Amino acid sequence: MRFADKLRNYSIAPAKPLSLMDEEQVKLDALVIGGGPAGLSAACAMAGAGMEVGVLERGEFCGAKNVSGLLYTTVLSEILPDYLESAPLERPVTRRSLAFLDREAYWSVSFGSEAWCEKPYNHTHVVYRAQFDRWFAGQTEELGATLLEGMVVENLLYEGEGATKRPVGVQIRDDEPLYADVIVLADGANCMVTDRAINELNLSRGAQEQTWAVGVKQIISLPREKLEDRFNLEPNEGCAIDYIGVPFEGLVGGGFVYTGRESVVVGFAAKAETFKHNRVSPAQVMDAFIQHPAVRRYVQGGNLEEYSAHMIPESGYRAIPEMVGNHVMIAGDAAGLVNMSMYHEGSNHAMASGRAAGETAAVAREAGDFSKEALQPYVQKLRASFVMRDLSKYKDVPEVMDSVPELFSLYPSKVCSLLIDFFEVSLRSKAEVQKQAIQKFLSGVPKLKGIRDIWKVRKLI
Numbered sequence: 001m002r003f004a005d006k007l008r009n010y011s012i013a014p015a016k017p018l019s020l021m022d023e024e025q026v027k028l029d030a031l032v033i034g035g036g037p038a039g040l041s042a043a044c045a046m047a048g049a050g051m052e053v054g055v056l057e058r059g060e061f062c063g064a065k066n067v068s069g070l071l072y073t074t075v076l077s078e079i080l081p082d083y084l085e086s087a088p089l090e091r092p093v094t095r096r097s098l099a100f101l102d103r104e105a106y107w108s109v110s111f112g113s114e115a116w117c118e119k120p121y122n123h124t125h126v127v128y129r130a131q132f133d134r135w136f137a138g139q140t141e142e143l144g145a146t147l148l149e150g151m152v153v154e155n156l157l158y159e160g161e162g163a164t165k166r167p168v169g170v171q172i173r174d175d176e177p178l179y180a181d182v183i184v185l186a187d188g189a190n191c192m193v194t195d196r197a198i199n200e201l202n203l204s205r206g207a208q209e210q211t212w213a214v215g216v217k218q219i220i221s222l223p224r225e226k227l228e229d230r231f232n233l234e235p236n237e238g239c240a241i242d243y244i245g246v247p248f249e250g251l252v253g254g255g256f257v258y259t260g261r262e263s264v265v266v267g268f269a270a271k272a273e274t275f276k277h278n279r280v281s282p283a284q285v286m287d288a289f290i291q292h293p294a295v296r297r298y299v300q301g302g303n304l305e306e307y308s309a310h311m312i313p314e315s316g317y318r319a320i321p322e323m324v325g326n327h328v329m330i331a332g333d334a335a336g337l338v339n340m341s342m343y344h345e346g347s348n349h350a351m352a353s354g355r356a357a358g359e360t361a362a363v364a365r366e367a368g369d370f371s372k373e374a375l376q377p378y379v380q381k382l383r384a385s386f387v388m389r390d391l392s393k394y395k396d397v398p399e400v401m402d403s404v405p406e407l408f409s410l411y412p413s414k415v416c417s418l419l420i421d422f423f424e425v426s427l428r429s430k431a432e433v434q435k436q437a438i439q440k441f442l443s444g445v446p447k448l449k450g451i452r453d454i455w456k457v458r459k460l461i
């Protein structure tokens with residue numbers, strides 16, 4: 001079906017009649033490229049302010065192409081205050097653990113709180129993005145935005161030259177172009193449309209080049225009682241375990257296990273180039289991780305329901321490009337707004353930035369001015385929010401992770417073996433056992449380097 005017909009036949013009416021400039025040219029107030037958390041939040045803000053908004057999503061439905069594990073819901077709770085009543089949330093995270101893996105041994109610390117079992121559940125939920133994004137898209141439609149799924153945006157269309165150059169619409173694969181006063185680029189990681197727009201509009205790139213992590217995830221179904229038994233959970237509880245150690249040897253990254261209602265999410269994320277250096281494939285790493293005795297016990301006997309992979313921008317603060325041009329704003333992963341510290345926060349940042357972009361567009365529309373200057377409040381809003389403050393606090397994380405590769409396998413392995421050796425039951429005296437355990441722990445890493453590494457690693461916290 002051609003694009004204009006699709007809009008006319010769209011089953012859910014947009015907030016206002018779409019302006020058909022002529023048979024072939026359709027113009028809206030705003031277009032959002034990408035129906036992920038960033039794009040949908042932008043669309044909610046603009047539709048809520050009475051703007052005519054179209055969300056272009058290349059997936060068959062929003063969420064069809066998205067991957068992630070935990071959703072932090074602080075921003076969502078402001079955009080859609082009743083989300084707890086209807087959002088497809090798997091389980092709240094009421095217990096968190098950090099586990100260090102050696103070849104066969106493991107060591108973990110867990111913490112949780114009764115308060116996390118009560119609303120709003122510390123704003124942390126396990127979600128399946130295919131379901132969550134679809135639900136979020138439905139809410140966005142109810143606010144009056146028009147969803148255009150299964151539409152691949154190939155490029156922006158431009159008018160003007162030099163400082164006055166601006167996008168006026170989008171070129172859609174195998175369809176007619178669509179026009180708008182303002183465009184929010186929220187095409188996620190590997191954002192080819194954003195990348196071209198940065199070049200076309202001569203926006204500055206970040207001080208550092210963006211680098212990427214590969215995230216891989218499996219969803220394994222298990223009967224509910226078995227899952228709750230294995231993880232020692234009540235029906236209203238869930239847990240999130242982060243892993244570093246031997247399965248990720250040589251890589252810069254780590255793994256995770258999260259509990260769904262009747263399924264377990266097992267995955268990892270690691271710097272893309274470290275796979276090449278170590279001559280391992282993501283599938284091999286996933287196999288090694290899932291076969292580790294500490295992980296295998298959780299998933300054995302389950303059925304593999306989903307296997308997915310996605311890129312994650314991992315360079316943080318120093319790689320953020322200029323996020324505003326004439327008539328255009330960049331939000332979410334497309335701008336690289338991911339906190340890769342131990343908090344792994346991407347979707348909440350995506351929602352915060354999308355909402356800020358949407359609100360800025362609504363004010364610009366009132367003023368009838370979508371110039372680069374008029375859209376600067378978007379950047380100011382982000383700078384004043386937790387998004388930029390956190391990204392700035394963790395700006396050294398990529399460098400620390402690169403410069404202390406031992407953090408991801410050697411050190412976890414040493415901590416495990418220290419504990420195993422310490423608790424070895426033998427006919428030797430405790431003093432002898434402990435002395436040998438400490439000597440083994442301290443061997444292989446020069447003291448000065450160890451101290452320097454501990455000092456650097458504090459920046460991840």
Ligand SMILES: Cc1cc2nc3c(=O)[nH]c(=O)nc-3n(C[C@H](O)[C@H](O)[C@H](O)COP(=O)(O)OP(=O)(O)OC[C@H]3O[C@@H](n4cnc5c(N)ncnc54)[C@H](O)[C@@H]3O)c2cc1C
Binds near residue numbers: 034062071309333
């Ligand atoms: C394995 C893994 C685990 C993760 N775990 C967490 C976690 O625990 N917590 C957390 O907060 N974050 C996590 N993240 C990061 C999180 O998923 C992202 O930060 C978040 O999805 C970013 O939202 P976004 O809307 O910017 O981009 P996306 O969610 O990627 O959405 C972009 C959308 O744009 C669409 N699109 C792209 N190009 C086009 C085009 N040309 N035309 C039309 N549509 C297009 C895509 O199909 C997609 O739907 C994880 C990521 C991965 C890969």
